[in-house]
Amino acid sequence: MFDISSTIREIAILAVPLLAALTLHELAHGLVAYRLGDPTAKNAGRLTLNPLKHLDPIGTLVFFLIKIGWAKPVPVDARYFKNPRAGMALVSLAGPAANFIMAAVFAAGFHLVGSISVTDPQGMGMKVLIPVLLICQAGVLVNLILGLFNLIPIPPLDGSGIVQYFLPPRLAYEYERLGRYGIFFILGLFLLGNIIGFSVLGATLFPAVRFGAALLGVPI
Numbered sequence: 001m002f003d004i005s006s007t008i009r010e011i012a013i014l015a016v017p018l019l020a021a022l023t024l025h026e027l028a029h030g031l032v033a034y035r036l037g038d039p040t041a042k043n044a045g046r047l048t049l050n051p052l053k054h055l056d057p058i059g060t061l062v063f064f065l066i067k068i069g070w071a072k073p074v075p076v077d078a079r080y081f082k083n084p085r086a087g088m089a090l091v092s093l094a095g096p097a098a099n100f101i102m103a104a105v106f107a108a109g110f111h112l113v114g115s116i117s118v119t120d121p122q123g124m125g126m127k128v129l130i131p132v133l134l135i136c137q138a139g140v141l142v143n144l145i146l147g148l149f150n151l152i153p154i155p156p157l158d159g160s161g162i163v164q165y166f167l168p169p170r171l172a173y174e175y176e177r178l179g180r181y182g183i184f185f186i187l188g189l190f191l192l193g194n195i196i197g198f199s200v201l202g203a204t205l206f207p208a209v210r211f212g213a214a215l216l217g218v219p220i
Contacts, residue, residue, distance in 0.1 A: 092161025106139030
């Protein structure tokens, strides 16, 4: 049975980590592209910490449903780069790297908050610390999921931009063209997993998420 109070609590805990993860992921793409000479993201107003500039409504909703989502891709024009293929690989890597750094930051917050001693378990201090602890824990989980998910080499995910750097130019071009179908393929895999009761992406992704959380010392 649908539990609205539980759903509201989940949204409240996930909201800040998810907004931060999606915003800084896309901002990292734009900043690296800008440093490499591409002003496209800057001209589009995407070099900002304002999450409304980066959120994709459907991608955000999907995250709350299946714990995998996306933001609006930052526009990048590789023609500005001295080495377009290397530039695109660096831009692609920047997003997941930002998520992994944020996962470490949230993990540090989790351990810091967890180390605070509270004399009154029923007092106001505990009522504040527990939500902050849960938000930090969720921050680790959200950023590991988004970072690792985006490293999957299925166009248009970031992993494909990294793989293209190592492919011959013609093959890289054909590989990139698959991006128009990539998101449907990914959603199809999730739907298939729900139908057959086994998620290929989940079986691939979540062991790595658990490993990363264990390295950071955060239970999930």
